[in-house]
Structure formats: structure tokens, C-alpha cells
Amino acid sequence: MAPPPAKQTMKERILETADKLFYLQGIRAIGVDTIAAEIGISKRTLYNHFPSKDALIAAYLERRFVHARPSDKPPAEQILATFDSLERRFAAKDFRGCPFVNAVAELGPADRKVKKIAVAFKESRRVWFRDRLNELGVAEADALATQLVLLVDGSIAQDLVRDDPAMARAAKEAAKVLLRNAGVDVGCAEPTVMRDKRTPH
Secondary structure, three states: OOOOOOOOOHHHHHHHHHHHHHHHHOOOOOOHHHHHHHHOOOHHHHHHHOOOHHHHHHHHHHHHOOOOOOOOOOHHHHHHHHHHHHHHHHOOOOOOOOHHHHHHHHHOOOOHHHHHHHHHHHHHHHHHHHHHHHHHOOOOHHHHHHHHHHHHHHHHHHHHHHOOOHHHHHHHHHHHHHHHHOOEOOOOOOOOEOOOOOOOO
16 A cells, blocks of 8 residues: 655645746736735745745746656657647646746846746757757757757747647647758657668668
8 A cells, every 4th residue: 555645844835836826827926925825824934935035936947847757769759759748738728838938038037047047947958859869860969959949939839829739739740850851760660860871881
């Protein structure tokens, strides 16, 4: 029999509540009073765990900074699966876009801590694509990785405007074109870099 889940600490409850409210309603729209009231605690209790709203915002974004899980699937399959995951996320009723982009848009580039976390997250995703492309032997992996993250962010923006999860499918088809142009055979069960038959192996 599995042990019962560990009881949340007050800090975890505050952060989870802030995460939900910041993401769904906006960082500027939600004050610490609202978060404290939602949990049923005083502002003083909240400030005992997070000394300022800025500290709580930073913790919220760091909580959202989740690294991609390792996979034993072929690299190209992993790349394309990214867009399948996006389509599922777009279909969720609570999808409100990228929390990092939203935070920078709300708070502005002058908020250096928020921007630093957002840039680090976006770069981690770009590096993930680059690493998969390097595994495939793609020559211009760095540039192509940048193009792929642009497809990801573009599909997120389109879905927010159109409320249409098919935007992820369109981005996936564009990703396939980019991969084919880079010499990756995306039609095989295990996509690989296609080699010129005239080139000796």
C-alpha cells in the first residue's frame, strides 16, 4: 500500500496558490492580499515565507522552470513530439500561454530578475533542441534550434489569439520541413540524417 502523500508546508501552499492565480489572472492583477485570503492566512504569515511580492513572483517562475525529461526515443521523434505536447496543452481549459513571456510582457524588461529567469528558460529549451539536432548530426544545429523555438513560441501566440490547438499541428508540419531541409529523414520510424550517396561512409 502506497504511503499517504506528504502534507504541504505553508510555503508550498502559498507558492501553489500564487502559481494558479498569477498564471490564470495575471501577476499585476493579483496582490498578496488576494493570495493570503485564498489560503486563509494573514499577510504577515505570507511575508514570513516570501519577504516581498517580487520574491514570490521569482519563486513562481522558478517553479515553472521545468527541464525536459530524458527520453530514449530517437532525437527527431523527440523534437516532433514537442508539438504534440503543445497541442494537448493548447486544448486544456486553463492554458494561458507561456508564463515566462506573460511575466516579461506584464512587468516589462526593466524587471531584470524576471527577465533573467525568462531568458534562462527560453535558452534551456533552445539548447534542448540543439542537443537533439547534434545527436542527428545536423550541420547548422544552433541556427535550426533557434528556428524551432520560434515555431514553438509562434504556435503559442497563434493559439492564444485563435483558441485553436491545430496551430501546434501547423507548427509541427513546419518543423518537419526545416528538419528535411537540414537532411533529416522524418519519414522513417527512426529519423536520421540522410547522406549523399556519393559520399563514402
